Amino acid sequence: MAQWLRLVKISALIISMLSTIVMLSACSEPANSLKSNSSTGMYGGLLDQENFSSAKATEQTPITFPQDHLSHPEFAIEWWYLTANLFDKQGNQYPLQWTLFRFSGGGNQSNWSNGQLYMSHGKLSSYKQDWFEEIFARGGVGNAGVSLAAESGHFEAYLDNWIWRSLSTELFPATLNFTLNEQVKLSLNMRATGPYVLNGNKGYSIKLANGQHASMYYSQPFINISGTIERLGETIDVSGKGWFDHEWSAGLSDQKTQGWDWFSIHFDDGRKLMLYQVRHRELGNSWFGSLISPQGDKTHLTKNDIQGSIDGYSKVDSVQIPLNWSLSVPQQQIHIRVSPFKQNQYNPGVFPYYEGAIRVEGSHKGIGFMELTGY
Amino acid sequence: MIKSIHEVLWVILKSYDLQKYRLCLILLAMIMGCAGLSSVLVINETAKRSYSQTAFPFLDNVEYAIYPSQSGWISKADYADLRKNGNRNLIAVSTQQVESLDNHKLDFLGVDYYALMSLNRTRLEKDNSKSGFPLFAANNHSSNSTPTEHKFVIDVEYAKTLGAKNQLTTDNFLKLNSQLSIGPVAIVEAAGLGEQIVCDIETLYSQFNPQGISYILVAGKFNHKQPSPLQLQLPSHLKLIKLTSTEDLDQLTASFHLNLFAMGLLMFVVCMFVVLNALNLLIIKRVPMLTTLRQLGIPIVAIYSAIIIEMMTLAIACSAIGVTLGIEIAKWLSPSVTQTLANLYNVSINFENFSWFNLYAQVLLASVVGLSLAAALPLRSLNQHLTSIQPVASPAHSENKWLAFCVLLLLICLIIYFSNESIFSSFLIIGLVIISGCFLVLYMLPRLLCLIIPIIPLTTPNLRWSVADAKRISNKSSIAFCAFFIAVATNVGMNLMVNSFRLATDTWITQRLDADAYVNTKDAEQVVTLLSSNFPKTTTFVRQSETGNYQGDAIQLRSYPSNLEHQEALMLEQSIATPWDTFSKAQGIFINQQFALSKQLNLGQKIVFRRQNNHTFTVQIVGIYYDYGNPKAQALVSESLILNPSSGNQVIALYNQGVNQSWLPELKNQISTQFPDAQIVETQDLLKRSMQTFDNTFVVTQGLNIITLLVAAFSLASSLIVIDYDNRPQRALIRAMGVPALKILMLTLFQYTLLCLFICALAIPFGILLSWLLIHLVNVQAFYWSYPLVIESNTLVELILSALMVVFLAVLLPAARTILIPPIEDIKWLNG
Structure with a gap:
């Protein structure tokens, strides 16, 4: 009796010790941790690990649906990324993020796991508050994965009780349920109103200017979301527009990659714009993007089509981050200024980054999201 | 009034020049008492904190775990289902016992690293002072492993043990057998880690392929009143078990700590007896001075206020020195204590940082209380001196009341014994038995001396006088003799207990x-x-x-x-x-x-x-x-x-x-x-090794026993100085009659030896009773086993002889000091 109790106690001790370590790595000096990560590449080198891939993104491999909604374990990195700007009946804005990351664990398989690692980020903001949570699991245990459900055969992406459950093998329509910090419970219904958009060249998206790194990348920018936010016993009905990305790659960056800036914008005229800048110590900065018509027709944008400049830095969580931008796509007469919905939208995870809602003004108005990493 | 107090204080301060020795005695006694108490408090406090850390230092609470209803394992599917149902506070743990190189068993503990990474931060305490712990690597990037990514974590003490057995290589790899080493191992200072090797559950599966999950920890607070969603979700083959871990460990070690605390407190009490004696002396010396102050019109309240301020200042200063000294003693004792606890209860403790001010506050409080109690008697006596114009007559002693108190306390012990079975009540009984023993000493000592006097031949008048005078001394130094009785009785009790345990272990193991x-x-x-x-x-x-x-x-x-x-x-x-x-x-x-x-x-x-x-x-x-x-x-x-x-x-x-x-x-x-x-x-x-381990286990308690005895002897020695003032008429007479100084010294030593011999005779039955209580009450309640009480006459004789020797040596110096006073000084006293 005393022996196993002791085991339990000691295990709990170690757990707590390790929790603290994780906490420390997550909480203490996030800026420094990211800066130090830069020596081993983005996300602590997690995105550089081509060694863990048995496949590589190529132009010759077309994206096919619904198969490619599922997981690609032969690639080192993959994510399913949903951002949305939700509003309640009073017009209060609630930016939302749900992301499921998958990383290959280097082929280390055992009876415990299949060598795949999952990390999920969930976030809800209001003007006054933020709820962010980060959870982890190994593939093969049974509590994380992206697959067709055994009983229904429908698409399912889950990590613990954060579950995206579709009504078919397609991504949409679907429900998304997750809780944040044991305080906020989100129940969302998602419906796509337009086609998927294959970014880059039919989904083959080159990340670095030298063409060394690329991913398979498609988006669903036409998502209508409705649902509820439960908080402190109060249920808030919300609705809004969402943007979904699914991307997989053998490696997105190298050790000289400093970070990237990503923007997804819903213009009031119904058009969508995705812009992406990679910052590289040797290759310099390079932009690419997609301009999508209300009907879903995509115009691929290269660095020659895009002009981006930083209007101002702000200090967020002790880090100087460029929160105000001027972005132009001259050929399309788009000249916009991007500013954050609110200043502090920093995600304080193990690998901290800025992910938050934006306001768009200038030649076109709209709302959207931006992700700023590596600062 | 303030001016008067100030004046009295000033006079008291000036009088220190004339009372250096007495003041030193008070200071020394107080510092000793505070040091002993604070060292015990430090040991107990740090040990208890270690137990609580052993439980869950950074998590708010881990009170429950999920186990299979029957024996066996928990499947991954069960674990995944529970987590998918929203129980993100569950952490799978798999254990594996592995036999290593020298057939030593290594206990591995695999923890679901990713589950604990997912723990909501509200479940973690905010104090993350343990930043020194190295990260053990989740078993992900084996090909990418850096030297800082440790796969296993072990405690520094265990690392030493493994290192000594060549099971841990110099580059921190665990040698499982002559061919296989695993690692790298992070060595951390972690309370409660004990002889456990912790790793990621993936590492455990890769290395040993266990049959499943051993148990699932439930992190975080739990609603005790209603069945939780988790309970409702559990399939029938799993059960939720409350972990009474910390309480268990507390219970297991409670007797050790109570024993330690009791010994520390005993030392403190004995020291307070010394303080009492010394204060008595100080106040008696001051009576003429304070009487003069009264005659000069200083209000009595001002005199008392000044004395109280003086006492408090002494308490504040002595507590500070005592605490500092006590901490050093605790640090010095810590290896023995750690070893004792590890041997006895298989738990390891850390002597970490603790709050000096908290400790100081506790010890200061004890000092103030102790000093107030110790000062009560001398102040009462002072009150009589200052308020009365007549010489103060000693109150008539009614020794029968001591017998009545003794019987009453023993009756209370019997009532508690038959009505309550707990460690606390057992220690209460032990305490009451000791106090009743003190009352018996007060009752018996004069009577025993009265029995002796008629036996002594009239041809040895000096010896006859000496015994008769011893009766007077026993009344005057009753408190010091009680302290000595306590020390001897507890020594007898502890020694008999340890010896019985040793003998039983030896017989059993042989x-x-x-x-x-x-x-x-x-x-x-x-x-x-x-x-x-x-x-x-x-x-x-x-x-x-x-x-x-x-x-x-x-x-x-x-x-x-x-x-x-x-x-x-x-x-x-x-x-x-x-x-x-x-x-x-x-x-x-x-x-x-x-x-x-x-x-x-x-x-x-x-x-x-x-x-x-x-x-x-x-x-x-x-x-x-x-x-x-x-x-x-x-x-x-x-x-x-x-x-x-x-x-x-x-x-x-x-x-x-x-x-x-x-x-x-x-x-x-x-x-x-x-x-x-x-x-x-x-x-x-x-056999040899086992008995060595056994002896090491009791080093600390034996050490405290000896210290207590020394303090008691010190108390006796100081009492000799206290009553020296009262002895002067007798001594003057004896010296005037031409009895040589050496003979007086011999007679004084004889007096004290005789008195202590009687006390020892009274202490032996009480000591035997104490050891019986320790073996048959405390041990059974704490450990669920007992052993026969063995009373070896050799042990008792050795103990009594050593106690008498200590007293003899302690008393020798002050006794010799009194006879070194020129005879004329003593004889002068006869002239008033």
Whole structure:
């Protein structure tokens, strides 16, 4: 009796010790941790690990649906990324993020796991508050994965009780349920109103200017979301527009990659714009993007089509981050200024980054999201 | 008024020049008391904090765990389902016991690293002071592993042990056998980690491939009042179990800490007796000075206020010095204490930083209370002196009241004994017994002296006077003699307890280890074959062992031969009429006292065990045996019941039938050559080592015993100085009659030796009673086992002689000092 109790106690001790370590790595000096990560590449080198891939993104491999909604374990990195700007009946804005990351664990398989690692980020903001949570699991245990459900055969992406459950093998329509910090419970219904958009060249998206790194990348920018936010016993009905990305790659960056800036914008005229800048110590900065018509027709944008400049830095969580931008796509007469919905939208995870809602003004108005990493 | 107080204080300060010795005595006594108390508080506090850290230092709470309803394992599917249902506070743990190079068992603990990474931060405490812990690597990037990514974590003390056994390499890899090393290992200072090797669950699966999850921890607070969603979600084959871990550990170690605290408090109390004596002396010396102050018109309130301020200042200063000293003593003692706790309870503790101010506040409070109590009597006496114009007559003593108090307290003890069974009540009884002993001393001492006086021949008037005067001294120094009584009685009690324990352990271990040597090996069959061919005169018995399960709790299962020699070797507390018949038929088992008492099992009862391979067997309890010092529940089973142990080494007992004793070195040589992993232990070595460990275990309590005795002797010595003032008329008379100084010294020493001898005589029965209480009440309540009380006259004689010697030496100096005063000084006193 005393022996196993002791085991339990000691295990709990170690757990707590390790929790603290994780906490420390997550909480203490996030800026420094990211800066130090830069020596081993983005996300602590997690995105550089081509060694863990048995496949590589190529132009010759077309994206096919619904198969490619599922997981690609032969690639080192993959994510399913949903951002949305939700509003309640009073017009209060609630930016939302749900992301499921998958990383290959280097082929280390055992009876415990299949060598795949999952990390999920969930976030809800209001003007006054933020709820962010980060959870982890190994593939093969049974509590994380992206697959067709055994009983229904429908698409399912889950990590613990954060579950995206579709009504078919397609991504949409679907429900998304997750809780944040044991305080906020989100129940969302998602419906796509337009086609998927294959970014880059039919989904083959080159990340670095030298063409060394690329991913398979498609988006669903036409998502209508409705649902509820439960908080402190109060249920808030919300609705809004969402943007979904699914991307997989053998490696997105190298050790000289400093970070990237990503923007997804819903213009009031119904058009969508995705812009992406990679910052590289040797290759310099390079932009690419997609301009999508209300009907879903995509115009691929290269660095020659895009002009981006930083209007101002702000200090967020002790880090100087460029929160105000001027972005132009001259050929399309788009000249916009991007500013954050609110200043502090920093995600304080193990690998901290800025992910938050934006306001768009200038030649076109709209709302959207931006992700700023590596600062 | 303030001006008056200030003036009195100033006069008191000036008087220090004339009272250096007395002041030093007070300061020394107070510092000693505070140092002793604070060192004990530090030891107890840090140890208790270690236990709580052993439980859950950074998590708000881990009170529950999920276990299989029956024995066995939890599946990954069960775990995943529970997590998918929203129980993100669950953490899978898998355990594995592995036999290493020298047959030492290594306990691995695999934790779901990713689950704990997902723990909501609200479940974690905010104080993250343990930033020094290195990160152990989740078993992800084996090819990418950097030197700082440790796969295992062990405690620094355990690392030392493993290092000494060559099981931990210099580059921090664990050697499992001569071919396989695993690591790297992070070595951390972690309270409660003990002899556990912690790793990511993935690492554990990769390395050892366990059959499943051993248990699932439930992190975070839990609603005790209503069935939680988790309880409702649990399938029938899983059960939620409350972990009373911290409480368990507290209970287990409570007696040690209570013992330690009691000894510390005792030391403090004895020191306060010294303070009392010294204060008495100080106040008596001050009476003329304070009387003059009164005559000068200083209000009595101002005098008292000034004395109280003086006392408080002394308390504040002495507590500070005492605490600082006490911390150093605790640090100095910490290795012994750590060793004791590790040996006794298999827990390791850390002497970490603790709040100096908290400790100081506690000790200061104790000092103020102690000083107030100690000052009460002298101040009362001062009050009589200052308020009365008549000489103060000593109140008539009614010694019968002491007897009445003594009887009353003993009656209360009996009532508590029969009405309540808890460690607290046991210690309360012990405390009351000691106090009642003090009352008995106050009652008996004058009477015993009265009995002696008529026996002394009239031809030795000096001796006769000396004994008669001793009666007066016993009244004057009653407090110091009580302190001495307490010290002797507790010494007798503790010594008898430890000696009984030692003797019982020695007898038990010698009886149990009846073979000439033991071989621990994985290759039992081959070793037996080798022995039977090369050493035909050596008989072998292979002993199996494994960890079984009874009602969800781990039980040590050991096979036991049923031949006549082994039957005699087993020391039974109780058994059925013919236990060995049932046992040899594999229908009966012997269980240790700990198992029987903790599970309230009775002789003849049938119980169901589950083996590691999940097979169950039902057996009858045919006997309960003594298993001193084993903190774990154990059962001895017939060899056929665990013929094929699930895993692990086997022990071969070797009995030499031949006359020639040179067989052992040769046997050792052959086995170590052919079976390098085998470990051969000679019984004599094992016995020696066991008893050494035993003796080390009681170093701390023995040390405190001696210190208490020394303090008591110091108290007596100081009392001699106190009553010196009152002795002067007698001494003046004796000296005026021409008795030489040396003879007076001899007579004084005789007085004290006689008094202390009487006290020792009274203390012995109380000490025996204390040891009986410690063995049969405290030990049973704390550890679920007891042992026979053995009273060795040698021990008692040694103890009494050493106590008398200490007193003799302590009293010698102040006694000699008094006779060094020129006779004229004493004789002058006769002139007033």
